[in-house]
Amino acid sequence: MNHRDRKRRNTAVAAGLLLSVTVLCGGAAAQDPEFRAMWVTRFEWPSSNPAVSQATIDDVMQDLAASNFNAVFFQVRGQADVLYPSPDEVWSPLIGGVDPGWDPLAYAIDAAHANGIEFHAYINTHTCWQSSSDTPPTNPDHLFFAHCNAADPAARDWLIHDVSGQPVQWHESDYVWIAPGVPEFQAYIRRQVLHVVENYDVDGVHFDRIRTPNSGFSYDPISLARFSDPQSNPNALDFSHWTRDQITRNVRDIYAEIAAVKPQLKVSAAVFPNSVTAPSSQHQEALVWAQTGGMDTLVPMMYFTGGAGSTWDTRLQQWLAGSGGRHVVAGQITTEGQSALLDQIGLTRLRGGEGNSIFSWGSFTLWAPYLAQVYQTPVALPAMAWKDTPATGIVYGYVTSGDGSSPVIDAQVTRSGSAYVGLATGDGFYSFLLVPPGTYTLTASHPGYGETVLPGVEVLAGEVTRRDIDLGVLLPPVIAEVSPDPDQAVVQHEYARQLILTQGTADSWIMLDGPPGASVDTTGRVSGWTPAGADAGQTFDFAVRASNATTSDDESWTVTVIDAPPCATISITDFEGFASGAQVLFNRPRFSGTTIGDLATEPDQAEVTDAVDAFSGDSCSVVRWRYLDTSPERWMRLTTFNADSVPNPTIQLDRPLRVRVRVDAGRFRLAVGVRETATTAELGADGGTSGSIEWIGAASDMDGAPQGVLVEANPGVWQTFLFDPLSDPIHSFTGDGALATVTNRGVFEHLAFSVVDTVGPLTVYIDDVDLLCGLPAFGDLNHDGDVGLDDYALFHDCRQGPGVTVAGACLEADSDGDADVDLGDAAALLAAFTDGN
Numbered sequence: 097m098n099h100r101d102r103k104r105r106n107t108a109v110a111a112g113l114l115l116s117v118t119v120l121c122g123g124a125a126a127q128d129p130e131f132r133a134m135w136v137t138r139f140e141w142p143s144s145n146p147a148v149s150q151a152t153i154d155d156v157m158q159d160l161a162a163s164n165f166n167a168v169f170f171q172v173r174g175q176a177d178v179l180y181p182s183p184d185e186v187w188s189p190l191i192g193g194v195d196p197g198w199d200p201l202a203y204a205i206d207a208a209h210a211n212g213i214e215f216h217a218y219i220n221t222h223t224c225w226q227s228s229s230d231t232p233p234t235n236p237d238h239l240f241f242a243h244c245n246a247a248d249p250a251a252r253d254w255l256i257h258d259v260s261g262q263p264v265q266w267h268e269s270d271y272v273w274i275a276p277g278v279p280e281f282q283a284y285i286r287r288q289v290l291h292v293v294e295n296y297d298v299d300g301v302h303f304d305r306i307r308t309p310n311s312g313f314s315y316d317p318i319s320l321a322r323f324s325d326p327q328s329n330p331n332a333l334d335f336s337h338w339t340r341d342q343i344t345r346n347v348r349d350i351y352a353e354i355a356a357v358k359p360q361l362k363v364s365a366a367v368f369p370n371s372v373t374a375p376s377s378q379h380q381e382a383l384v385w386a387q388t389g390g391m392d393t394l395v396p397m398m399y400f401t402g403g404a405g406s407t408w409d410t411r412l413q414q415w416l417a418g419s420g421g422r423h424v425v426a427g428q429i430t431t432e433g434q435s436a437l438l439d440q441i442g443l444t445r446l447r448g449g450e451g452n453s454i455f456s457w458g459s460f461t462l463w464a465p466y467l468a469q470v471y472q473t474p475v476a477l478p479a480m481a482w483k484d485t486p487a488t489g490i491v492y493g494y495v496t497s498g499d500g501s502s503p504v505i506d507a508q509v510t511r512s513g514s515a516y517v518g519l520a521t522g523d524g525f526y527s528f529l530l531v532p533p534g535t536y537t538l539t540a541s542h543p544g545y546g547e548t549v550l551p552g553v554e555v556l557a558g559e560v561t562r563r564d565i566d567l568g569v570l571l572p573p574v575i576a577e578v579s580p581d582p583d584q585a586v587v588q589h590e591y592a593r594q595l596i597l598t599q600g601t602a603d604s605w606i607m608l609d610g611p612p613g614a615s616v617d618t619t620g621r622v623s624g625w626t627p628a629g630a631d632a633g634q635t636f637d638f639a640v641r642a643s644n645a646t647t648s649d650d651e652s653w654t655v656t657v658i659d660a661p662p663c664a665t666i667s668i669t670d671f672e673g674f675a676s677g678a679q680v681l682f683n684r685p686r687f688s689g690t691t692i693g694d695l696a697t698e699p700d701q702a703e704v705t706d707a708v709d710a711f712s713g714d715s716c717s718v719v720r721w722r723y724l725d726t727s728p729e730r731w732m733r734l735t736t737f738n739a740d741s742v743p744n745p746t747i748q749l750d751r752p753l754r755v756r757v758r759v760d761a762g763r764f765r766l767a768v769g770v771r772e773t774a775t776t777a778e779l780g781a782d783g784g785t786s787g788s789i790e791w792i793g794a795a796s797d798m799d800g801a802p803q804g805v806l807v808e809a810n811p812g813v814w815q816t817f818l819f820d821p822l823s824d825p826i827h828s829f830t831g832d833g834a835l836a837t838v839t840n841r842g843v844f845e846h847l848a849f850s851v852v853d854t855v856g857p858l859t860v861y862i863d864d865v866d867l868l869c870g871l872p873a874f875g876d877l878n879h880d881g882d883v884g885l886d887d888y889a890l891f892h893d894c895r896q897g898p899g900v901t902v903a904g905a906c907l908e909a910d911s912d913g914d915a916d917v918d919l920g921d922a923a924a925l926l927a928a929f930t931d932g933n
Contacts, residue, residue: 126470126471126472126473126475127445127451127475128473128475128476129475129476129477129478129479130166130445130450130451130475130477130478131166131167131393131423131425131450131451131452131453131477131478132164132165132166132167132451132452132471132475133165133166133167133168133169133216133395133425133451133452133453133454134160134165134167134168134169134453134454134455134456134457134460135168135169135171135218135366135453135454135455135456135457136156136168136169136170136171136218136456136457136458137171137174137218137456137457137458138171138172138173138174138179138188138190139190139458140152140156140456140457140458141153141156141170141204142179142188142190142191142200143191144191144192144196146196146197146198149191149196149200150198150203153200153203153204153207154207156168156170156207156457157204157207157208157210157211157213158211159457159463160211160213161211161212161213162463162467163463163464163466163467163471164466164467164471164472164473164474164475165213165471166212166213166214166474166475166476166477167213167214167215167216167299167453167477168208168213168214168215168216169216169218169302169364169366169395169453170204170208170215170216170217170218171218171219171220171304172200172201172204172217172218172219172292173185173217173218173219173220173288173292174188174190174220174223174226175188175220175223175224175225175226175271175272176223176224176225176238176239176240176244177189177233177235177238177239179191179200179201180199180200180201180202180292180296181195181199182288182291183291184284184287184288184291185239185288186233186235186237186238189233189234189235193234193235201217201292201296202296205296205297205298209297212474214299214300214477215297215298215299215300216298216299216300216301216302216362216364217292217296217298217300217301217302218302218304219288219289219292219301219302219303219304220303220304220305221285221289221303221304221305221306222273222274222276222285222305222306222307222308223271223272223273223274223305224239224240224243224244224254224255224271224272224273224274225238225239225240225244225271225272226269226270226271226272227266227270228270230265230266230270232245240272243255243274243281244272244274245265246263246264246265247265253278253280253316253317253318254274254275254278254280254281255272255273255274255275255316256273256274256275256308256309256313256314256316257275257313257314257315257316257317257319258312258313258315259312259315259828259832259833260315260832260833261315261316261317261320261832263316264313267309267313268309268310271305271309273308273309273313273314275308275313275314275316275318275319276307276308276314276319276339276342276343276346276379277314277316277318277319277322277323277338277339277342278316278318278319278522279318279322279505279506279521279522280522281522282342282345282346282349282521282522283503283521283522283523283525284522285346285350286346286349286350286353286521286525287523289301289350289354290350290353290354290357293354293357293358293361294357298361299361299362300361300362300363300364300392300393301354301361301362301363301364302364302365302366302395303347303363303364303365303366304365304366306343306347306365306367306380307343307368307374307378307379307380308339308378308379308380309378310377310378311336311376311377311378311379311800314339315335315832319339319342320832322506323335323338323339323788323830324786324787324788325506326786327506327508327542327543328506328519329786330508330517330519331517332785332786334690334788334789334829334830335788335789335829335830335831336375336376336379336690336800336830337689337690338830339379340375340376340379340380340381341381342379343379343380343381344381344384344385344388344390345519345521346521347365347385347390347391348385348388348389348390348527348529349492349521349525349526349527350363350390351363351389351390351391351527351529352490352492352527352528352529352560353492353525353527355490355560356490356492356560356562359483359558359560360483362392362393362480362483363390363391363392363393364391364392364393364394364395364423364425365382365385365391365393365394365395366395366397366427367380367382367394367395367396367397368380368382368396368397369396369397369398369399369400369411369427370411371383371396371411371414371415371418372414372693373729373799376690376800377799377800382394382396383415383418383419383420386418386419386420386422387418387419387420387422388420388529388530389482389488389490389529389530390529391422392422392423392480392482392483393422393423393424393425393450394415394419394422394423394424394425395424395425395426395427395453396411396412396415396424396426396427397427397429397455398411398412398426398427398428398440399427399428399429399431399432399455400432401432401433401436402436402440403436403439403440403443404443404446408440408443409443409447412424412426412443412444412447412449413447416447416448416449421481421482422482423450423478423480424449424450425449425450425451425452425453426440426444426449426451426452426453427452427453427454427455428440428452428453428454428455429454429455429456430454430455430456430459430460430461430462431459434462434465437454437462438465438466438469438470440452441470442470450478451478485558486557486558487532487533487557488529488530488531488532488533488557489531489532489533489555489556489557489558489559489560489561490527490528490529490530490531490559490560490561491511491527491528491531491536491538491553491555491560491561491562491563492525492526492527492528492560492561492562492563493525493526493562493563493564493565494520494523494524494525494526494564494565495507495509495520495524495526495540495542495564495565495567496524496564496565496566496567497545497566497567497568497569497570498566498567498568498569498570500566503520503521503522503523503524503525504520504524504540504542504544504545504567505520505521505522505524506519506520506542507519507520507524507526507540507541507542507545507565507567508540508541508542509526509538509539509540509565510538510539511528511531511536511537511538511553512536512537512538512539513532513534513536514528514531516528520540526540531555532555533555533556533557534554534555535552535553535554535555536553536554536555537549537550537551537552537553538550538553538563538565540565540567541567542567543597543599543600543601544570544571544600544601544644545567545568545569545570545571546567546568546571546599547567548565548566548567548568550563550565569646570600570601570644570645570646571599571600571601571646572599572600572644572646572647572648572649573597573599573600573601573602573642573643573644573647573648573649574597574598574599574600574649575595575596575597575598575620575640575642575649575650575651576595576596576597576598576651577651577653578593578595578638578651578653581653581654582635582653582654582655582656583653583654583655583656584655584656584657584658585625585627585631585636585655585656585657585658586627586657586658586659586660586661587627587628587629587631587632587657587658587659587660588626588627588628588629588660589626589627589660589840590623590624590625590626590840591614591622591623591625591626591627591655592621592622592623592838592839592840593621593622593623593638593838594619594620594621594622594774594838594839595616595620595621595622595640595642595651596620597620597642600644600646600649601644602620602642602643602644603643603644603645604618604642604643604644605617605618605619605620605640605641605642605643606640606641606643607622607639607640608639608640608641608650608652609637609638609639609652610622610625610636610637610638610639611625611627611636612625613625613626614638616640620640620642621838622638622640623838627657631657632657632658632659633656633657633658634656634657635654635655635656635657636654636655636656636657637652637654638652638653638654638655639651639652663869663870664869665866665867665868665869666779666780666866666867667780667864667865667866667867668681668742668745668747668753668780668844668865668866668867669681669741669742669745669865670712670713670715670863670864670865671704671710671713671715671716671717671862671863672713672714672715673715674704674715674741675704676703676704676705676706676707676715677703677704677705678703678704678740678741679702679703679704679739679740679741680703680704680717680739680740680741680742681717681736681739681741681742681743681745681865682702682717682719682734682735682736682739682847682862683702683734683735683736683737683739684700684701684702685700685701685702685719685720685721685732685734686700686721687735687737688732688733688734688735688737688846690733691730691731691732691733693724694723694724694729694730694731694732694801694851695721695722695723695724695730695732696721696722696723696724696856698722699720699721699722699857700720700721701718701719701720701721702717702718702719702720702734703717703718704716704717704718705717705718705861708758708861710861710863711756711758711814711863711864712863712864716756716758716861716862716863717861717862717863718859718860718861718862719734719859719860719861719862720857720858720859720860721849721856721857721858722855722856722857722858723851723854723855723856723858724855725855726851726852726853726854726855727851728798728799728801728851729798729799729800729801730801730850730851731800731801731802731848731849731850731851732848732849732850733769733846733848734846734847734848734849735769735845735846736843736844736845736846737785737845737846738785742780743782744771744773744782744783744784744785744843744844744845745780745781745782745783745843745844745865746773746775746777746778746779746780746781746782746783746841746842746843747770747779747783747841747842747843747844747867748779748840748841748867749770749821749835749836749837749840749841749842750821750822750840751821751867751868751869751870752818752819752820752821752822752867752868752870753768753792753818753819753820753844753865753866753867753868754816754817754818754819754864754865754866754867754868755768755816755817755819755847755862755864755865756814756815756816756817756862756863756864756865757807757814757815757816757817757860757861757862758810758812758813758814758815758860758861758862758863759807759808759809759810759815759858759859759860759861760809760810760811760812760859761809761811761854761858761859762809762854762856762858763806763807763808763809763852763853763854764806764807764849764850764851764852764854764858765794765801765802765803765804765805765806765807765848765849765850765851765852766793766804766805766807766817766847766848766849766850767791767792767793767794767802767803767804767805767819767827767847767848767850768791768792768793768804768819768844768846768847768848769789769790769791769792769802769829769844769845769846769847769848770789770790770791770792770821770835770842770843770844770845771783771784771785771786771787771788771789771842771843771845772787772788772789772790772831772835772836772837772842773785773786773787773837773841773842773843774787774837774838774839774841774842775837775839775841775842775843776839776841777841779841779867780867783841783842783843784843785843787837787842787843788829788830788831788832789829789830789831789845789846790826790827790828790829790831790832790833790834790835791804791826791827791828791829791848792819792820792821792824792825792826792835793805793819793824793825794825794827794848795825795827796827797827798850801848801850801851802827802829802848802850803850804848804850805817806852810893813893814861814863818868821835844865847862890909893906894906894909894917895909895917895918895922896916896917896918897916897917897918898916898918899916900916900917
């Protein structure tokens with residue numbers, strides 16, 4: 097008797113004994129149809145000896161069939177090397193690193209089908225290599241050496257980078273991770289998946305590692321450039337949302353091309369277990385993949401114990417509620433133990449899940465208990481109505497230039513009747529999923545090529561329609577005229593001007609004329625010259641050339657140097673002159689998609705009120721919200737993004753922002769979010785919505801929630817908070833942790849309220865949002881330009897005595913920087929007294 101026969105005999109005997117126990121105790125009711133799967137990793141079956149590999153594959157499939165499993169996630173690609181012949185990738189060292197003389201994938205598929213097992217090719221997508229000893233591959237032809245080698249600046253364009261812009265060679269699970277925002281990679285991984293789909297009789301493809309290691313990646317040069325460009329960020333997303341959207345677009349494109357080749361093939365993914373935090377923490381918005389038609393089955397890896405009413409149960413129900421009707425298969429791990437595993441299968445059935453998958457074959461020993469208690473009889477696989485009786489169609493194609501072969505990367509493609517903007521990826525591929533039957537017009541555009549309109553595109557239910565789009569030849573660059581001309585520069589302030597192309601693209605920018613120090617970078621930004629006092633009243637000539645493969649264009653203008661004008665406080669808004677109930681400056685708390693998941697449904701208010709005494713005048717803004725709980729990652733983003741009134745107010749990046757706040761109960765941490773739009777708008781005017789965001793006043797974050805200044809309740813009292821870009825900490829939200837633009841201007845994008853220990857509901861009043869010329873003198877606690885009795889009253893409220901730490905607005909009353917307010921500070925206040933009040 098061989099090993100497999102002994103294993104099968106032992107399983108049968110044990111199953112008979114356990115079946116008796118199950119009849120007495122009552123097992124989980126069988127579900128039919130049901131998805132019953134197991135993961136088989138690349139570490140469990142390959143060998144350099146073909147006979148050993150084949151015997152293991154046979155064992156896997158026979159084990160699964162004997163215990164009434166009906167599907168397998170069988171890993172064939174782990175780290176940009178493969179376990180099948182590939183035109184692009186090298187053989188895995190796990191099978192010897194060279195052609196083994198047989199096709200393991202084809203053999204495994206045949207073995208699975210011979211045993212009635214549905215075969216899903218298990219593919220890691222965003223990993224380039226793995227080594228516990230941080231050792232590169234030995235094969236010089238490995239993808240690592242072309243795109244993922246941190247040691248080679250010319251060969252790390254696909255490698256993840258951290259928030260400081262540095263390449264990261266090794267990270268989670270000893271993997272080398274790939275940046276999801278690189279179009280060339282997006283096209284590459286789609287091609288690898290399609291090679292398997294087109295050349296093998298697989299029933300499905302199953303993705304893993306389809307994410308970033310965490311939220312701190314990938315700030316690589318390609319991704320940052322694309323994120324900052326409205327052409328490749330058409331919805332002006334923040335960096336976190338843009339990065340997750342890149343993965344989502346890749347998923348949708350892969351699904352569309354699979355549907356064009358094999359529409360019945362199933363697409364699934366192993367995803368992080370928490371559907372609420374994964375979008376921000378791993379840039380993995382798996383529910384969106386399912387909701388928008390890019391995924392058939394989600395397999396959340398819920399590798400922990402828990403029964404009805406537990407976190408495990410809650411998360412399962414969240415997946416089921418948000419999957420848009422697509423399948424949810426609960427992922428489990430053998431280390432949970434027999435009782436927990438079997439109970440969770442029953443709970444999955446009770447909640448309406450399509451089935452379960454267990455990780456993994458090499459450590460699984462519960463064949464008999466499964467057969468006796470949960471998988472007593474074979475069952476069919478669940479049907480997929482969207483595949484069997486589809487109500488929508490798919491449109492895809494390639495956007496190319498005039499020769500028909502050169503892709504136009506980041507060409508925007510729109511479809512009539514839809515607001516969604518498709519983007520052409522590294523090979524020009526674009527897609528639209530879930531398209532209702534009808535006739536549509538497609539429009540493709542790119543500033544380097546112009547626009548092409550394709551009318552009469554007919555879409556039928558269940559059909560995949562291909563429409564390639566030719567955008568013509570590359571247009572010559574045309575630089576927009578500089579206005580005003582002459583421009584102005586201020587003494588002792590660096591001159592900066594962003595040149596813009598009204599047509600075409602530029603491969604290079606050259607400075608033709610300008611004062612010493614002036615230069616132009618690769619984006620058309622002119623900077624580097626700071627006029628001296630002696631330059632006041634003089635005029636300087638500037639000239640710049642933009643070139644591409646077709647031709648070039650020159651732009652000339654003059655700049656007159658002026659003395660610095662006197663500074664004046666700019667009122668962003670005092671909320672006067674607006675009716676009660678009007679939304680001014682801020683949107684409602686739940687407006688921002690970034691933090692809506694951190695907030696309860698109600699209250700949700702941000703509007704003008706005259707129900708309380710304002711700091712000045714008759715009106716202020718009242719904001720009300722409630723956190724879901726006091727988990728440290730909870731925060732509320734009160735954004736000015738395209739608000740009804742006073743939207744996206746422009747601020748100067750070297751001037752303090754002052755906000756008056758009244759908090760009668762509860763506490764939180766407060767920071768300011770500034771969007772680096774590089775606007776040229778007047779201070780206080782709408783400065784736009786495109787650019788990365790930095791936080792002022794937060795030195796760190798807790799799982800994404802900025803840890804700003806602590807705000808304590810002081811009933812009935814208005815507190816004053818200053819956020820100074822020059823002296824306060826700057827922390828990255830979607831940017832690089834440095835607050836700077838070519839125009840020294842940006843937008844007051846939001847106030848960030850981070851949870852401390854109060855769920856709420858919280859009520860905060862806000863008044864008099866001002867841009868100051870500089871920090872007020874010590875003692876001027878109400879910022880009215882003098883130090884008087886009103887300031888002493890505020891000081892008295894802050895005075896707690898020696899050794900009692902103060903926070904928030906009271907820090908301004910601490911003259912000696914010892915973190916308390918005592919008699920020493922009182923003496924300094926008295927010394928600063930003026931004749932004012």
